[in-house]
Amino acid sequence: MSIVDTESATHPLDDAAAKVVELGNRLAEAEPPIDLWDVADGLLAGAIHYWLYTRQPCEDPMCEDCAPLSSAELRVQELLRQVEQMAEESDYYHSPNDLTVGRA
Numbered sequence: 542m543s544i545v546d547t548e549s550a551t552h553p554l555d556d557a558a559a560k561v562v563e564l565g566n567r568l569a570e571a572e573p574p575i576d577l578w579d580v581a582d583g584l585l586a587g588a589i590h591y592w593l594y595t596r597q598p599c600e601d602p603m604c605e606d607c608a609p610l611s612s613a614e615l616r617v618q619e620l621l622r623q624v625e626q627m628a629e630e631s632d633y634y635h636s637p638n639d640l641t642v643g644r645a
């Protein structure tokens with residue numbers, strides 16, 4: 542029994558995302574039970590760590606490819622932009638239990 546559906550993965554990005562979800566589901570089945578928020582926070586920490594590792598600029602200070610990510614601040618800006626976009630695209634972005642503001 543999995544908490545999140547991981548069936549439809551083909552693209553490497555989707556495949557990696559699906560594998561992270563599978564890992565989360567596997568960790569969530571631990572005995573004794575563990576807090577799912579701790580599992581999710583740990584997965585997120587690992588993902589951020591890996592993302593930052595892969596976005597290190599090369600040794601050429603004039604490199605155009607690396608220019609948009611050439612400082613810690615620029616990398617965090619890009620990371621947050623992607624996080625916001627991925628969150629909005631998630632099936633779980635909205636919850637039926639959300640407090641809806643301005644409902645008449």
Ligand SMILES: [Zn+2]
Nearest residue numbers: 599604606607
């Ligand atoms: Zn470069």
